[in-house]
Amino acid sequence: MPLISKRGSLMPSSPIRKLAPLAREAKAQGVKVYHLNIGQPDLPTPRKALEALKHIDRETLEYSPSEGYAFLREKLVKYYKRYGVDVTPDDIIITAGGSEAILLGFLACLDPGDEVIMVEPGYANYISFSKTSSIKVKTVTARIEDGFALPSVEDFEKAITPRTKAILLCNPSNPTGYVYTPEELQRIKEIVIKYDLFLFSDEVYREFIYNGKPYVSALSLGIRKNVIMIDSVSKRYSECGIRIGMLVTKNREVHDTVMKYCQARLSPPLLGQIVAAESIEGTEDYAKACFDEYKERRDFFIKGLNEIPGVYSPMPEGAFYTVASLPVNDAEDFCRWLLTDFRLNGETVMMAPAAGFYSTPGLGKNQVRMAYVLKKEDLARALAILRKALEVYNQPR
Amino acid sequence: MPLISKRGSLMPSSPIRKLAPLAREAKAQGVKVYHLNIGQPDLPTPRKALEALKHIDRETLEYSPSEGYAFLREKLVKYYKRYGVDVTPDDIIITAGGSEAILLGFLACLDPGDEVIMVEPGYANYISFSKTSSIKVKTVTARIEDGFALPSVEDFEKAITPRTKAILLCNPSNPTGYVYTPEELQRIKEIVIKYDLFLFSDEVYREFIYNGKPYVSALSLGIRKNVIMIDSVSKRYSECGIRIGMLVTKNREVHDTVMKYCQARLSPPLLGQIVAAESIEGTEDYAKACFDEYKERRDFFIKGLNEIPGVYSPMPEGAFYTVASLPVNDAEDFCRWLLTDFRLNGETVMMAPAAGFYSTPGLGKNQVRMAYVLKKEDLARALAILRKALEVYNQPR
Numbered sequence: 170m171p172l173i174s175k176r177g178s179l180m181p182s183s184p185i186r187k188l189a190p191l192a193r194e195a196k197a198q199g200v201k202v203y204h205l206n207i208g209q210p211d212l213p214t215p216r217k218a219l220e221a222l223k224h225i226d227r228e229t230l231e232y233s234p235s236e237g238y239a240f241l242r243e244k245l246v247k248y249y250k251r252y253g254v255d256v257t258p259d260d261i262i263i264t265a266g267g268s269e270a271i272l273l274g275f276l277a278c279l280d281p282g283d284e285v286i287m288v289e290p291g292y293a294n295y296i297s298f299s300k301t302s303s304i305k306v307k308t309v310t311a312r313i314e315d316g317f318a319l320p321s322v323e324d325f326e327k328a329i330t331p332r333t334k335a336i337l338l339c340n341p342s343n344p345t346g347y348v349y350t351p352e353e354l355q356r357i358k359e360i361v362i363k364y365d366l367f368l369f370s371d372e373v374y375r376e377f378i379y380n381g382k383p384y385v386s387a388l389s390l391g392i393r394k395n396v397i398m399i400d401s402v403s404k405r406y407s408e409c410g411i412r413i414g415m416l417v418t419k420n421r422e423v424h425d426t427v428m429k430y431c432q433a434r435l436s437p438p439l440l441g442q443i444v445a446a447e448s449i450e451g452t453e454d455y456a457k458a459c460f461d462e463y464k465e466r467r468d469f470f471i472k473g474l475n476e477i478p479g480v481y482s483p484m485p486e487g488a489f490y491t492v493a494s495l496p497v498n499d500a501e502d503f504c505r506w507l508l509t510d511f512r513l514n515g516e517t518v519m520m521a522p523a524a525g526f527y528s529t530p531g532l533g534k535n536q537v538r539m540a541y542v543l544k545k546e547d548l549a550r551a552l553a554i555l556r557k558a559l560e561v562y563n564q565p566r
Numbered sequence: 567m568p569l570i571s572k573r574g575s576l577m578p579s580s581p582i583r584k585l586a587p588l589a590r591e592a593k594a595q596g597v598k599v600y601h602l603n604i605g606q607p608d609l610p611t612p613r614k615a616l617e618a619l620k621h622i623d624r625e626t627l628e629y630s631p632s633e634g635y636a637f638l639r640e641k642l643v644k645y646y647k648r649y650g651v652d653v654t655p656d657d658i659i660i661t662a663g664g665s666e667a668i669l670l671g672f673l674a675c676l677d678p679g680d681e682v683i684m685v686e687p688g689y690a691n692y693i694s695f696s697k698t699s700s701i702k703v704k705t706v707t708a709r710i711e712d713g714f715a716l717p718s719v720e721d722f723e724k725a726i727t728p729r730t731k732a733i734l735l736c737n738p739s740n741p742t743g744y745v746y747t748p749e750e751l752q753r754i755k756e757i758v759i760k761y762d763l764f765l766f767s768d769e770v771y772r773e774f775i776y777n778g779k780p781y782v783s784a785l786s787l788g789i790r791k792n793v794i795m796i797d798s799v800s801k802r803y804s805e806c807g808i809r810i811g812m813l814v815t816k817n818r819e820v821h822d823t824v825m826k827y828c829q830a831r832l833s834p835p836l837l838g839q840i841v842a843a844e845s846i847e848g849t850e851d852y853a854k855a856c857f858d859e860y861k862e863r864r865d866f867f868i869k870g871l872n873e874i875p876g877v878y879s880p881m882p883e884g885a886f887y888t889v890a891s892l893p894v895n896d897a898e899d900f901c902r903w904l905l906t907d908f909r910l911n912g913e914t915v916m917m918a919p920a921a922g923f924y925s926t927p928g929l930g931k932n933q934v935r936m937a938y939v940l941k942k943e944d945l946a947r948a949l950a951i952l953r954k955a956l957e958v959y960n961q962p963r
Contacts, residue, residue, distance in 0.1 A: 170762070170791045170792065170817070171675070171731060171732075171762050171763055171764050171792065172819075173674055173675055173819050173820055173823045174673065174674060174675055174676050174677045174680070174731075174823075175677050176673065176677055176678070177673060177674040177675070177823035177824075177826070177827075178823065180673075180823065180826040180827065180830075181826070182826055182829065183826070183829035183830060185829075186632060186829045187829070207629070209628055209629050210626070210628075211626065212626065213625040213626050214624075214625065214626050214627045219622070219624075219625075219627075222619045222620070222622060222837070223619070223620045225616070225619060227611075227616075228610040228611065228616075229607070229608065229609065229610050229611050229804050229805075230611045230616075230804070230805040230806070230807040230808050230841065231606055231804075231806055231807050232604070232606050232806045232807050233807055235583060265662050265666075265809065265831070265835070266831065266832060268830070268831040268832055269662075269831065272831075276571065276573065276574060276577075276698060277570055277571060277574040278568070278570060278571055278574070279571050280571045280572050280573055281573070281678060281700060283571070294830045294831075294832075297826075297827075297829075297830030298830060301673060301827065301830065303678060303700060334568060334571075335568075365567070365568050366568055367568050394567045395567065395568065407626055407627070407628075408626075408627040409627070409628055409629045409832070409833075410627040410628050410629050410630055410833065410835070410836030410837070411627050411835065411836060411837060412662065412809075412832075412833070412834070412835045412836070420567070422569075422570050423570055426570045426571075426574035426575065426577065427574075429574070429577040429578070429579055429580070429694075430574075430577065430694075430698065432579065432580035432582075432583045432584070432694075433577075433580060433665065433691045433694035433695060433698065434662070434663065434665040434666065434669075434691075435663060435665055435691075435806070435809075436806075436807065436809070437809070438662070438807070438808065438809045438835040438837070438838060439807030439808060439809070440619070440807070440808060440835070440837040440838060440841070441835060441837060444627065444837070
């Protein structure tokens with residue numbers, strides 16, 4: 170029997186989803202599992218977007234253009250304008266989620282062996298897409314004791330080699346919730362110019378900034394030819410399942426190269442584009458309500474976390490995640506144990522071990538990433554379970 | 567400004583879509599363009615599948631499982647059984663079209679520099695996905711004068727090197743319409759066993775075999791651990807836009823490795839899965855009507871083609887494409903000229919230059935790939951335009 174590829178065997182399992190089989194088993198036993206592991210919002214998709222599905226008058230669900238429908242890209246242009254970002258429909262390519270945008274951006278900009286610098290802890294799948302495209306990840310470490318602020322310019326410069334082609338930022342950050350300041354972005358800009366790099370900027374959480382910090386798009390930094398903005402409708406309209414993301418760039422060469430990859434995969438999902446286009450306009454009240462809801466959940470959840478003995482979470486400024494440290498040596502073991510062994514009144518909690526969000530071996534071993542995308546009563550239950558579980562887990566055994 | 571990647575610059579443009587800008591310009595001038603270039607069926611999607619969209623009672627369009635919904639995979643199991651293929655839901659992974667299935671299969675089975683053997687002319691995007699995954703393509707050539715039958719075992723063996731990891735077959739074949747005989751598949755089986763290879767088998771056109779040849783799935787050859795079957799609902803239910811394909815394998819290692827890539831991209835399109843699941847059952851009459859329609863179109867179109875002086879097309883046995891030779895030296899130039907310069911009563915034809923379906927430089931230069939997915943009146947118009955265009959193009963200028 171032929172062997173699978175080496176790269177396949179070295180591909181990491183998703184830290185967000187790899188414990189899913191254990192969760193399934195627990196559920197099969199009748200256990201209720203609170204999912205703090207995944208950014209799957211429980212908020213409803215905008216009503217008018219769901220309604221749009223009922224009024225599709227197409228006879229044939231045909232291929233859409235490889236770059237996505239103009240009607241969607243035109244609405245996005247107006248949307249970005251509200252955030253001070255000035256682009257045209259031709260600068261936007263619709264992708265199968267932000268995921269595909271990242272992968273195709275990597276392929277178009279970096280060759281195998283080229284290097285991208287990321288902040289750790291970072292979104293785990295960035296590493297997966299780097300491996301998929303055979304590029305190397307160098308990380309600079311943000312520290313929980315600094316609230317996960319941007320590492321210093323010196324740290325970035327130490328990571329730069331002749332193979333460095335790009336920096337990737339997620340702002341607001343998944344998994345830490347940190348929002349970069351204009352000054353921090355200015356520092357990134359200077360590095361990008363000095364070393365002539367691409368800047369991948371994942372801005373899918375721009376609408377979720379809770380502390381009044383301004384949203385500054387990488388496309389507003391005055392280095393537009395260097396920037397590839399990654400975006401997605403998944404989180405802001407609670408429609409992760411439709412798989413609609415965007416790659417936005419003013420760099421024509423990058424655009425045209427990404428398009429060659431897009432033509433190979435033919436087209437992005439048609440139905441998702443219809444839902445996404447309907448979500449963008451006339452949903453300002455919806456967006457405000459989501460924002461208020463997440464802010465309240467954040468305040469409630471982070472306060473509750475920090476009240477558990479030995480647990481520490483910085484206050485995330487944006488997105489809907491936090492990375493918290495627990496009074497355990499091996500958070501993955503604890504997360505597994507929660508699913509296999511621990512129940513409080515027939516319930517338990519699923520979290521993502523944070524080590525999978527770091528590249529440097531050994532970092533984040535006592536940390537977990539949690540998404541506060543559940544309603545308050547459920548978050549309260551999850552907190553109670555976590556508190557009790559830590560007590561039991563840390564008892565002398 | 568940083569430079570795009572070498573692999574990006576070497577990525578071929580899709581021969582199917584690369585002339586699209588010229589077609590857009592022609593249309594902007596009011597010219598009607600008959601699209602023979604792309605397998606975008608004009609037949610309607612099954613009514614009951616479209617209806618399913620109106621009855622979605624979800625509040626939130628959430629992520630689906632990375633492997634796709636069980637309800638869809640279970641229906642597929644029953645569907646495959648009708649074709650003599652015995653698999654379980656756990657053998658099936660739902661992907662964003664057959665396209666994603668091919669790419670993820672390559673990544674899981676081949677390392678950069680490893681080789682896959684394909685038949686040329688072959689589906690152009692196989693080459694794109696090979697380049698995307700940094701694997702090398704070796705081709706064995708099927709000849710128009712043989713009706714594009716399977717090249718000899720000797721030809722395959724000549725292409726084998728120590729880096730060969732896989733053979734890829736498309737059966738029935740896009741772009742030639744050839745259907746491999748049980749004997750030919752037996753020969754492939756022997757090569758696969760002898761050299762311990764993976765066999766990628768793209769069987770998306772299984773329902774479209776017009777000459778009574780039996781459909782033999784690679785999964786029925788007795789080498790199930792070697793086989794990765796690629797499938798898609800796009801063509802058989804005329805729903806290319808929903809982006810739902812499948813990777814089917816009894817090889818657990820391959821399955822689990824592909825799943826790691828699937829987890830990284832989170833999930834296949836949710837809405838497409840609902841449409842696909844509704845298309846599979848209770849659509850037997852629909853399938854029969856589509857089959858009859860395509861068969862009639864084939865008979866009409868291929869006869870018409872062969873009546874044009876200097877044009878030759880073998881009779882395709884399956885799928886809905888043909889590769890035909892034209893009395894021109896450079897079919898790409900002719901295809902461009904059709905879009906930019908030639909009009910018959912304000913109409914013209916778009917075809918895909920076949921050179922892009924060959925890897926060997928110089929082959930297929932006088933050939934085009936055509937899809938007979940238009941209704942008969944339109945095919946008749948396209949034939950008339952093509953006949954007249956060849957006359958004008960070949961006049962001494």
